[in-house]
Amino acid sequence: MPNAFDARNPPFDRLDAEEIDRLRAELDIGYFAPEQVIVAADSPAAFFHVVIKGAVEERIGTSVESVLGPKECFDARALLHAKPGSSFIAAEETLCYLIPRDLVIDLAQSNPAFGAFFYSEISRKLDAMARTKDAQGVDSVLRSRIGDARLQPAVFIDGSASIKTAGHRMQDAGTNSLFVRDGERVGVITGMNLAKAVVLGGMPLDAPIRDVCSFDVVSAAKDDFIFDALIVMTRNNKRRLAVTDGGEYVGMLEDIGILGLFAGNSQLIPGRIDRARAIADLASAAADIQSQVDHLHRQDVKVDVIAEITSDLNRRLFTRLFSMIAPDSIRDKGCLIIMGSEGRGEQTVRTDQDNGLLLSGPVPEADLARFRADFTEALERFGFPPCPGNVMVRNPQWSQPIDDFIRQLKTWVISPDEDSPMNLGIFVDAVGIGLNQELLTRAKSALFETLRGESAYLSHFARAIDLFPGSGGMLNAIMATVGREESIDIKKAGVFPIVHGIRTLAIERGIVETPTTRRIEALATEGILSQNFARELAGALRFFMEMRLRSQLRASRLGTVEGESLVKPSDLTTLERDLLRDALRVVKEFREFVRGHFNLRMF
Amino acid sequence: MLGWFRRKIDRLVIRDRSFKFLFDEDKSGEVVSLDCETTGFDPWVDDVISVAAIRIKGNRILTREAFRAVIRPEARMRVESMKVHRLLKSDVETGRSMEDVFPELLRFIGGRPILGYWIDFDMSMLDKYALQYLGIRLPNPRIEVSRLYYERKYTGAPQGTEIDLRFNAIRDDLKLPPINQHDAFEDALLAAEMYVILRDMKDRNIRIPRRRAAGAP
Structure with a gap:
């Protein structure tokens, strides 16, 4: 029952305290000498392994598919599904936690979040991963600043202006409220105030707005947190707040602006x-x-x-x-x-x-x-x-x-x-x-x-799928870097091969849809891709896009386009590295499919 | 020679015949990693307050079937050792008596070799109880993990090589993850991990590279 077993390490972070205790009580530790086979290809695994120290190579035949380091796990596929195609071999002196297969299956069945890790399909894994992250959104919104929300502009009007003028002013400025300057006083008037004054109060359109506006302005500072604004709004029963910056009115925060922070604007x-x-x-x-x-x-x-x-x-x-x-x-x-x-x-x-x-x-x-x-x-x-x-x-x-x-x-x-x-x-x-x-x-x-009928041309066109990694050997080299401190070009290694291969197949079938996921669906409907493989491809593409977006946003925050599609495995969590391995495997399988489909024999 | 002779004598004088298995030749091929936490460093004055033992079968460390016990000390618990082990006096007082634990521990270990870091200290602590209850010293062969490490790293090292055999230094050198130290189980586990690695390196005749001293060619 080693306490050193890190229960915060995915996928074990989804287990509750009782399940962790159960797991710890069942752990043994195995030592593997370099070159020793830990899980042989085509034989079921008795254990789920978590690397404590050392390095483990995942191999298919003689090619190294990936290298796993401390805290990484193998192999969900070997454990729960048909026999693995890959073998796992110690590359260095390696220690692993050995978790009995039956226990993992048990936990996977009783705890769906944990079980999700063992799904064979990347798309289902991604969905399960997304669900566990849901709660963060609300919190981050409440902690953002009022200035981050879209504010209505601060438009001033004199208290002597008529209701009609104020209405037009709102229309022109594209806002629903105005600041009213009346001598020393500042008030706020809203479209609803104007409507009520005329419709319910029976006031003439040329009545001065100082008679209908409120000089009792509720405000908050631009640097205050959104949750401060929510508290002030609730307490005063207001749907908008005047926003100040250094004592000046700089805008108006409406409740819909806060809503916008949640869903985006x-x-x-x-x-x-x-x-x-x-x-x-x-x-x-x-x-x-x-x-x-x-x-x-x-x-x-x-x-x-x-x-x-x-x-x-x-x-x-x-x-x-x-x-x-x-x-x-x-x-x-x-x-x-x-x-x-x-x-x-x-x-x-x-x-x-x-x-x-x-x-x-x-x-x-x-x-x-x-x-x-x-x-x-x-x-x-x-x-x-x-x-x-x-x-x-x-x-x-x-x-x-x-x-x-x-x-x-x-x-x-x-x-x-x-x-x-x-x-x-x-x-x-x-x-x-x-x-x-x-x-x-x-x-x-x-x-x-x-x-x-131009199959020769299409073959030529499809050939670009191997444009970036060049050959199978290079691809393996890229995959072997997973787990090592080298960057992977997500666009070249992941997005492009899927997009281009699918595009080629779509042209061949005369599919007019343009989004890759729709093309994948259409190809599955036509029976070109199996439903299962289609889901895998869509899942892998989504994962690559997510990775790419993340590195693009980081690059743009740093103000550079250099390395915008490079991902360092060490920046990823264990779970993400596992997904990256899965996704790259899908790409590899897809390249082989495309080569076979278009009869590309180039190696 | 002296050890062999003493074993012969001990085998004859052992008070409780049911523990004669301690002297049987071990056929399991297993090794037991052991660690004691004590109230201090003087075996004659201080007491064991917790003990853990983990069997190693081939390349498998059998943590699942580990032996762990917290013991109520006979000597008054020292404040310093409470600080070191973070065991509170109340924790220790809820523990079992050594009289209760010791036979269980011996049955767990059997005639297997005992492995540890600074194992002579742990053994002299246990010998105290063995003499008290059985009238013998424990006959099990001892494996000193720091010696295995020394052999892999420093044998034949030039004079003046700085030798570092601290538990943590070995751990870092073998790239083992840090643990919650001064917990008998974790320490015994770490020693076990060191052992399986070092034994395999020995089998393959692999040395651990020494870092050259600054300024050396």
Whole structure:
């Protein structure tokens, strides 16, 4: 019954005190000399192992899949499921806690949170992990500052102004309350005060507002905590507070603003985009979209939901921008296309922009030139970094009449150059914005038509799945670094192979959906992927996106894009490292599937 | 030689014949890691206040079947030792008597070799009770874990090599996790962990690298 056994170490942190005691009472400790086989491949494991000291290699055949260090566990699969494909072999002098199999099975059955760790599917593990983190959100909100909430602007009006003037002032300022200056006094008037005065009090519209406003202002300081604000609001039965900063009124906090801190302010952004009158208004909405990402992530909102919210808002932003700056000729004939990760709805932190313009026919050259310049300038102002591959409206290749563009697509297929596969890949993920979305549908059908039966081309296209790690050997090298102090490029090792492989399969089947998870579902429906494998892929992708988002946010807090998709295993918890191993294993299996499917024999 | 002779004599003079198994040749192939916490460092004055023993079978440390006991001391408990072991006087007073515990401990250990860090001290404590109850000293072979470590690390070391055989130094060198020290069970467990590693290194004839002294070539 070693007390040194660390019960705070996942998954054991899900056990209650009694279960921990039971576990401790059943532990033995095993020593394994270097090269000694701890769990042999294809034989059931009698124990669940937790490394105390040393290092253990997980091998399939002769290739090292991963290296496990102190506090890491193996192997859930070997224990509860069919025989493991991997063997576990001591790489150094190694001590492990040995937890009897029957006890683990017992605990997994009686404690679902603990049991979740032993699920075979990464997607179910992720769900179980997310559930245990739920409670944190509320707490972090209560501890944020009033200044972090979206405040209504402080707009002042003189006490002698009429009810009618005040109403218009509110309308213009987009707020529901005004500060009233009346000599030395300052009061607050709300839309509800005005309505009541007129409707219920029968007052004329030209009555001065000093007669209807309240000079009894309830306020809180900008640096106070949200929970202070909640207390003040509750005590005074108010739905809004005046916010002060250094003795000055700087804004108004409404209860809905606090609500926004919980769910993010995403529900307010569409309204601001719709109300925008100038590029500058849109720029501030664009900045809000971006700060939402960090905010939602801190509230433990799942990454796929964050991506969905962000994409939806970005599309509204593009739509509004398009209608604001496109000349009539382009608005009538054009379809703006958003491509790449933005098109798939998978972009969270902005990394680049991939966009283009399809036109149903020729438009005046001057209109097109102006639109290209204005659009690019606006996006830069919104903080979208330019596309390194120059897949942007300002590139004439990506903004041309539909017939020319379709010819272009065919050229990419029939006589491809170096960039063609990348261009096609980006285009396949396009979604349309504006009136003429049938243009995009036409272009895509033409592309799918051209590719039908071009299995050689598709094989070539699929080949990019091995672009980053190069070969199987390199992949193993990356996997072997799990548990070691080396960074893993999540984008290259995880996100890209899944996204690209799925994209290739989707083209082959003529699937028009763009989000990777929808494509996966569609491929499963068509029987190309098994339901089980489809869930695994979606789960692995979600995990990689989550990891990537985390490192992106860290990078952006540090003000750099360097290493934005690198993850250091030592920064991860044991549970996350375990998930990373699982997710990389899914990628490996998927690469093999794609190679087999497209008959890629390259090694 | 003297030890062999004394064992022969002890075997004959043992008061309670039912403990003759102590002298049987051990056939289990197991080793017992043992640690006592005491009221002080003088075996003739001080008492054992807790004892733990863990069997090691091959490369398996059988913590599940470990022996642990808290003992009511006969000598008055010293304040310093209470500080060291964080055992309160009340804890110890709820313990069992040594008279009760000792036979159980001996049956647990049997004729197996006894392993520990500074094991001679623990053994001289236990010998005190063995003499009192059985009229003999414990005949079990002893394994000193610090000696195993010394052999792997310092044998043949040049003169002037700084030798560090502190329990914690060995622990750190073997990269074992820190424990709640001065708990008999945890100390016995740590010694057991050291033992399985060092014994295997010995079997494979592996040395523990010495860090070169500063300035050495």
